Each structure stands twice: as structure tokens, then as C-alpha cells.
Amino acid sequence: MCLEQQDPDEECLKYAIISHNIDFVTYLMDEYQIDEMNLSDCLDYNNIQAFFYYYDRTQLINTCFVYVPYFKNLCVCEYFILQEVDVNKKDDRQITALHWASLSNNVEILDLLISHGADLEAKDKSGHTPLLLAT
Known part of the structure; x- marks a missing residue:
């Protein structure tokens, strides 16, 4: 067709x-x-x-920012943070940028997010915190 x-x-x-x-x-x-x-x-x-x-x-800067850490590009994460995003924004599965950074095992991005107030205790729909996903 x-x-x-x-x-x-x-x-x-x-x-x-x-x-x-x-x-x-x-x-x-x-x-x-x-x-x-x-x-x-x-x-x-x-x-x-x-x-x-x-x-x-x-x-949709906040919506997109949630996923940015998964691409493992520190400069892109810094760009979004400079735009004053909500670092604790959640997607429909309650996943935050910190969850994605944990899943991608990127320590630099994890440090960046934490230094800008990312919530270490944020839970996704399954009850997983970013720390749990990193291990």
C-alpha cells in the first residue's frame, strides 16, 4: 500500500x-x-x-529531559539543565532522569543530576529507586 x-x-x-x-x-x-x-x-x-x-x-523540555541521560551525553544533559528543567520530572511510568542515568551506568551524569537536586528516593511504578537500578 x-x-x-x-x-x-x-x-x-x-x-x-x-x-x-x-x-x-x-x-x-x-x-x-x-x-x-x-x-x-x-x-x-x-x-x-x-x-x-x-x-x-x-x-516539551521537561518531558524530553527525562530521557536525555540514556543517551550518555553529558553535554546534552548540561544543556537541558541550563534551561532550568525540572530534574525530578517523571514520565508515565514514574521514571525520572536519574533512573535513566542509573540504567545507563553513567556516573558523570548521575553526579550532575544529584548536584542539581535529583531525588535519590524517587520510585518508579514498580517501586524501584535509581540506586536500586544502578546495582
């Missing part, structure tokens, strides 16, 4: 993210007004370009 016969949806966007086809990601979001992106897909398939396109388009 071609795009003339069927409108693409979030699943189509997911496959564009998986394939790292940033041109198709932008095309789908712009031409078909697909405004929702599962940011976990960007993490699962290490697609930082799609992630930043979503951020640039939506300007």
Missing part, C-alpha cells in the same frame, strides 16, 4: 525511528501531523536525531 491509499500512523513513525530514517520521521510528523512520538523508541533504537527533532518541534 502506498501513502496515497492509507494515512501513516504512530506505528509507521516507529519504523522510521527504527530505521534511522530522519527524513521520513520529519516527513511523517510534518505532512501527516503525527504529533505523538514514543520517546522510548528513540532510546531503544538509539535514535538521538529523531529525539531532538521531536524536542525541537514540541519544545
